Amino acid sequence: MNAHHAIPESSTAMPGAAGGGVRARRNGARFHLRDVTRGEHDDTEAAFAPFDLSKPAGYRAFLQAHNGALAALEGPIEGRGWPEYASRRGLLEADLADLGDAERPSAMEPPALSGDAHVWGAQYVLEGSRLGGQILARQVAKGSPTRYLSGNDEAGTDDMRPWQEFCAALEDEARRHGPQWLADVEDGARATFRLFREAAKIFSGTTI
């Protein structure tokens, strides 16, 4: 599946962007990041393809992989970058606990996110992953918890506000800082996609 066409554009549009027109939105930092990291995204999506979310073991391993990556990112990004950033790790651990898994994730090497811009890049990946999460939640067997994938702890109320707010804040920051800042955001995003691919490798037991 081509992930980037699966969700109508309007579902990811930024609030208040209508006046700027489609062209202005597409020229912004978010669309730039989407374009330059498309290959990273598609490789990461492919790395997670072996997990069968409709089966308890596959779904558990998928969540463990995400938990491993989130645990490694916690130190480097907490209290930095987007001031509104809220980790979804609590939702993830609640899902894992419901599935009978209280294991701590195996320690992964945190990516080098030296500057604030790199942290914004990591947060771009984490917030953006909500978009695919909504689709993946539909593959999970009925009765299994999907707080993490659907982004909330109430079944059936998909909340896309954080993504829209993140995109608006990213545009503001990018305008303030300029092109080198955005290049560093891109580096941070790439490093974060790599971390998720590494986690997928570890927990799928394959050599993708």
Ligand code: HEM
């Ligand atoms: C595992 C299967 C995955 C599927 C099926 C999937 C699917 C999608 C879809 C449908 C979108 C929306 C594209 C759009 O609106 O144009 C999206 C966006 C995104 N996904 Fe994924 N995704 C997956 C995994 C991941 C993972 C593991 C990450 C990161 C850890 C990730 C990060 C992102 C980001 C950052 C965006 C936002 C791109 C933008 O700026 O619009 N995705 N994904």
